[in-house]
Amino acid sequence: MISFTGVSFSYGDRVVLRDLSARADRLLVTGPNGSGKTTLLRLLLGSLQPSRGRVERGGWARRAAVFQDDRLVEHLSALANLRLACPGAIANRRLEAELTAVGLTADSWGRSVNGLSGGQRRRVALARALLPEADLICLDEPFNGIDAASRAALRAYVGQRSQGHDLVLTTHDEADLAAFDGLRLELPGPG
Amino acid sequence: MTSTCPDRRSGPGRAGLRGALVIVAWLALWQAVAALVDNTILLASPLAVAASFARLAPSADFWETVGYSLGRIAAGFGLALALGAALAGLASLNRWIQAFLSPPIRAIRSVPVVSFIILVLIWADSSWLSVTISCLMVLPIVYANVEEALARRDRGLDELAQVFDFSCSRRWWTIVLPATLPYLVAASRAGLGLAWKAGVSAEVIGLPSGSVGERLYQAKLFLATGDLFCWTGVVVGLSFASEKLVLGLLHRLESGLAQAYRADPVRRRPG
Numbered sequence: 001m002i003s004f005t006g007v008s009f010s011y012g013d014r015v016v017l018r019d020l021s022a023r024a025d026r027l028l029v030t031g032p033n034g035s036g037k038t039t040l041l042r043l044l045l046g047s048l049q050p051s052r053g054r055v056e057r058g059g060w061a062r063r064a065a066v067f068q069d070d071r072l073v074e075h076l077s078a079l080a081n082l083r084l085a086c087p088g089a090i091a092n093r094r095l096e097a098e099l100t101a102v103g104l105t106a107d108s109w110g111r112s113v114n115g116l117s118g119g120q121r122r123r124v125a126l127a128r129a130l131l132p133e134a135d136l137i138c139l140d141e142p143f144n145g146i147d148a149a150s151r152a153a154l155r156a157y158v159g160q161r162s163q164g165h166d167l168v169l170t171t172h173d174e175a176d177l178a179a180f181d182g183l184r185l186e187l188p189g190p191g
Numbered sequence: 192m193t194s195t196c197p198d199r200r201s202g203p204g205r206a207g208l209r210g211a212l213v214i215v216a217w218l219a220l221w222q223a224v225a226a227l228v229d230n231t232i233l234l235a236s237p238l239a240v241a242a243s244f245a246r247l248a249p250s251a252d253f254w255e256t257v258g259y260s261l262g263r264i265a266a267g268f269g270l271a272l273a274l275g276a277a278l279a280g281l282a283s284l285n286r287w288i289q290a291f292l293s294p295p296i297r298a299i300r301s302v303p304v305v306s307f308i309i310l311v312l313i314w315a316d317s318s319w320l321s322v323t324i325s326c327l328m329v330l331p332i333v334y335a336n337v338e339e340a341l342a343r344r345d346r347g348l349d350e351l352a353q354v355f356d357f358s359c360s361r362r363w364w365t366i367v368l369p370a371t372l373p374y375l376v377a378a379s380r381a382g383l384g385l386a387w388k389a390g391v392s393a394e395v396i397g398l399p400s401g402s403v404g405e406r407l408y409q410a411k412l413f414l415a416t417g418d419l420f421c422w423t424g425v426v427v428g429l430s431f432a433s434e435k436l437v438l439g440l441l442h443r444l445e446s447g448l449a450q451a452y453r454a455d456p457v458r459r460r461p462g
Contacts, residue, residue, distance in 0.1 A: 047350050065354050071347045073365055075448075084365060085355045132355070 002027050002044065002136070002166050007053035009039055017043075017187070019053070026162075026182025029170040035187035037170035038068055041138045044168055060166065062087075064134035066142045070125045074114040078104060078124045081113060085128045098127040101157055103150055118145040126154070130161045137162050139169045143176065155179040235417040240424065243417035260321060260403040261429055264390040267325030268383060268437075274326070275333025276375065282334075283341040292334075300331040308393045317397040321404070325390035329382035333375070340374035341367070369448060376441045383437060387430035 002024055009017040016036040029037045042048045043055055045063055064085065072081050082095045099109055102123040108116055113124055122145045129137055142158065143151050152175075159180055169180055177184065218237050225236035235243075247253045278296075282289040304324060311323045348366045351357075357365070394404020403422055410419035 042350075045354050047353065062356065063354050067347070067351070069347065071351050073348065073351075075369055076365065084357065084361065087356065087358075 001025060001056070001059060002168060003056040004044070004050075005054050007040075007043060007050045007055060009036065009043060009048065010051050016190070017050075020185075020187075021053075022183060022185055024183035026167045026180065027169070028177055028180055028182045028184050029168065029187065030172065030177065030184065031187030032189040034190040036190075037187060038140055040187070041065070041140050041168060041170060044136065045138055060135040062132055062134040063136045063138070064129040064132050065138040066122075066125045066129045066140055068140045068144075070121045072113045072121060072124060072128075075112055077110050077112055078116070078120075078127075079109050081124055082128050082131055085132050087132070090131075095127075095131070098131045099124070101161075102127045102130075102154065119147055119150075122146055123154075126158065130158065134165060136166045136168070139167070141170055141172070143171075143173065151175070152179075232414050232416055235420050239417040240420040243415075243421040244424070247418070247421060256401055256403055256406055257425060257429065259399075259401045260391065260394065260426075261433075263318075263321040263402075264325045264386050265433065267322040267390060268329055268386045268433075270322070271326045271329035271382065271386070272333055272375070272379070275330045275378070276337045276371070279334045279337035279341060282338055289338075296331050296334050299327055304328065304389050304392065305396070308396050311393075312397050317399040320393045320397040320399055321390040321402065324393035325386035328385045328389040329378075332382045332385070333378045336374040336378035337371055340371040344370040364448075372441065372445045372448070376438060376445070379437050379441060380434065383434045384430055387426060387433070391426050 002022065005021045007017060007020045008015065016039050020040070029040060031037055039048065043050055044057075045065060046057060073084065076084070078099060079092065079095050082098065083090060096106070096109060100106075104120055104123045104127070108120055113121055116124065122142070126139075126142055129139065129142075139158070143154060146154060155176065156179070167180075167182065169176065169182075171177065222237050225234045225239075228234045231239055278292055282292050304327075307324060307327055308320065311317075311320050315323070344366065352362045352366060391404050391407070394402040395408050396404075398405050398408055403426060407419060407422050410416070410422060
């Protein structure tokens with residue numbers, strides 16, 4: 001369960017989030033640029049601490065995320081990036097199945113990710129977030145860079161794979177909001 | 192229209208030939224100046240140096256002397272590499288540790304090498320001289336480079352490691368080591384020559400028995416300029432060879448790491 005109460009956050013003097021509260025299994029966060037969507041995600045992941053308020057993180061033994069900037073380990077292959085996200089040993093077959101499911105073709109699996117296109121890198125980041133069966137999955141605008149033709153299929157796959165897990169998804173896209181069920185949280189613009 | 196013919200003015204063979212011709216030209220110039228001076232004490236000719244080398248090299252004593260200095264300077268360099276990297280790693284963990292380590296590192300960088308040489312001669316046996324001095328000269332270079340590597344590493348990857356709960360070893364092999372290795376290569380390139388220069392200079396002052404520095408001192412004492420040039424050439428050669436060896440090893444480690452990561456075999460397509 002995602003739960004936070006009275007959460008505020010400031011970068012120095014600039015207040016980004018003010019007195020936010022929510023309680024849900026699936027949370028869909030929208031809002032204009034600079035409204036604090038990514039900041040809220042980082043608060044839930046524990047990368048930032050709130051200036052005020054409380055985030056309940058007790059129930060999440062394992063977390064996974066798609067960051068806004070992919071954040072892949074550049075010198076590693078797609079397979080190695082996925083393997084990194086899994087704490088124990090994992091069969092190559094499972095990694096390959098996950099990469100296939102997100103639409104990455106086999107010729108890209110063994111290449112270092114710095115040679116992949118933006119869309120391919122996004123697919124690796126998505127596969128990495130889905131593979132570990134994490135208790136909390138945070139997806140920061142996860143379909144950015146994915147071609148329009150593949151988006152619907154990927155949304156459906158992510159929706160199916162994230163069932164039974166706590167999910168936070170940030171987006172600007174109405175189609176994403178329509179495809180995922182959950183509590184909508186609209187953040188006000190900055191200022 | 193572009194030509195597909197190879198450029199005859201470039202390529203490794205051409206560069207090698209150019210390098211060899213340049214060396215021959217300098218040797219010829221040196222020989223000519225030595226003939227002009229015509230005084231083997233003031234300036235030994237390349238032929239006289241070659242004759243010195245031919246006389247010294249067959250003896251076991253020559254190789255024992257080379258081994259003595261090589262072993263100690265290599266040990267000092269290795270120690271500086273390990274110690275500098277470890278201390279920079281510690282400093283990156285905490286600003287207080289960084290502040291605590293900063294004065295001695297600055298002091299080592301600024302204090303004249305001769306002061307350290309005298310201190311080592313007061314505190315310890317002269318056989319420790321080249322190990323200690325080469326270590327002290329290289330340590331601040333390694334420390335500064337590794338400190339910079341760790342400060343400049345991608346902080347986003349730290350967040351990734353924290354969110355996905357990477358183990359310490361996974362974090363080390365995938366994030367810290369690849370970020371640090373290029374800086375270690377740069378530190379080694381800068382440090383190895385210095386280790387040899389400072390190490391041999393310390394031996395010339397402290398005169399540990401059986402060292403290259405002692406042989407250089409004896410050459411000066413007996414006005415054997417040919418031997419002086421010969422031993423200097425040996426030091427230059429050893430410095431060059433050890434630089435090639437260490438940089439080769441580090442590059443091998445770098446490419447080995449990259450290859451190990453990429454080696455995930457795509458055994459078969461699923462389905």
